[in-house]
Amino acid sequence: MSHHFDYPTDETLDISDAYCFAGPGDRHGPRTVFGMNTSPFGAPTWNAAGYYELKIDTDGDYVEDITFRATFPTGSDGVQHVQVEQLTDAAATDRTASGTIITPPNAPIGQVVECSNGIKLFAGPRLDPFRNYIPYPVTTTNCLAAGTFPDFASLGPAHNDFANTAVRSYVLEVPVAITGHRRVHFWATTAYFDTGHNIWVQTQRAGKPNMTTFFAFATGSAKVPDYNSTAPTIDLVGRPAHPATAPASGIWGQVRDNIAAVVEAGGTYPDFPHSFPTARAYGAWAADALLPNVIGFTPGTVALWDPWCDIQNGKGVIEDIASNIIKMIVNQDFSSGLEPGPLLDYFPYLSPPPTPAG
Template sequence: MKKTKILIATAILGIATFVAIAADHIDAPAVSGGTSDITDFYAFQGSNSSNIAFVANVQGLLAPGSTAAASFDENVMIEFNIDTSGDNVEDLVIQAIPRDGKMYIFGPVSPTQAGLSSTIMTNSSNTAVVDITPYGQSAIVASSGGIMAFAGPRDDPFFMDFAQYGEIIAGNATSFNDPGSDTFAGTNVLSVVVEVPKTLIGGSGTINTWVETKRKQ
């Protein structure tokens, strides 16, 4: 589970884009390489300053040769959690569920319960559905009620020089090289992007936001 915090500003303020990032490409052996493995989480103001975008990447370190065969696991839900009251408990969720080549989006909506178990919020008035973009094709983006969504493979956006990081941890170096060597260059992830109007979240103030993957039981 990745957690981060993002500041929401009203559209009137027109502040510069604020970016929040959390990344974890190499998990424990029981999780690494699994279809529920989260590699990155991003939250930032959209190109339309009235919107906020949430991005979750899963199934990292996909080689180009294997990306075309990779697919979202239909037994795994990606859930963006949004805490608007500062108690570190989700007040809103955005759920992304793959089915038959499409990604179904439910929310932002108040969940029936907080915590590790979730109910699919099919009764949400905020919904969208988008065709999952095949590997190597132009991005397919769907829009519904002000919500925009994308799902599909993308080039891994995270930059990290793990070899130099290892040298620093070992005490053999004190800083990263400039330029460094991107460990993730040439690898891909499966990405879900949901952009929503800030008014669906609360409009202004500070929120906590994190992402989880939850497997169907």
């Protein structure tokens, strides 16, 4: 539930989630699944003029070394197909650059496609795999903005508001020969070309859950406008040398100070297992755990994202990530109690979309 509430005017470019986990290895080594879900409110098509990008940093500097850029051109018969380019090195950061096309001609939407270099692709409608009870993130966002502490017990009983809803998924399964064996950083973006200004405009950036939902809408002197348009390298700008005590700015400062205000209001900052002498010190720990807003993953390992328990390795589609991000905000154990929906045990792992009534 990364982005369900920060959707742009053009819903086709709305990222609802990004995820990264291990696929089944083969005799050549591990394989990693990278994906994004878009259009959570039922946009009928992909944006034929937009870019849907999966970005991978392989050397630890939070700058993409590989970009898998998907586009969805429409043929003369009005049918969309999918094309994926692989861009590397400097080209991976440049939306005006061209890369190597890894898809066969006229690759179909809604089917598994075998691409170059052993990469698998799926782009099409799927059942939304993530679960959440909307009052939980809405209340959390309001508390971050107001500096108050949430009363989740008063909001139940919880149910999954995303049950039986469809998204458009863009998923790749990539061999380790392409990513390398070392830990990678992953995030997803969408973009469109602004003809009036002759420039590509990044519409959204997704990594860890709810970051733009919680902090792009929260108010405060440190607010960073249009956080979705930025890159991970900006996420630590404004972090002071003494993060637990000194004034801070930028998105890092906003995350620290918004969280600090919540745990100050709830009096939870000294609580076990993350006991800190001040609310600001807890907020600094949380900001360091949540930023930069990328998903770190070591190929071939088990994915689990629960930073309150000091675990950040990938982000799967079965985890209760909505609860895990709330733990970071309140410094308390928390669970929505919601069960995961059905998944496949083979690529693309996400289940087919709901069957229309009638």
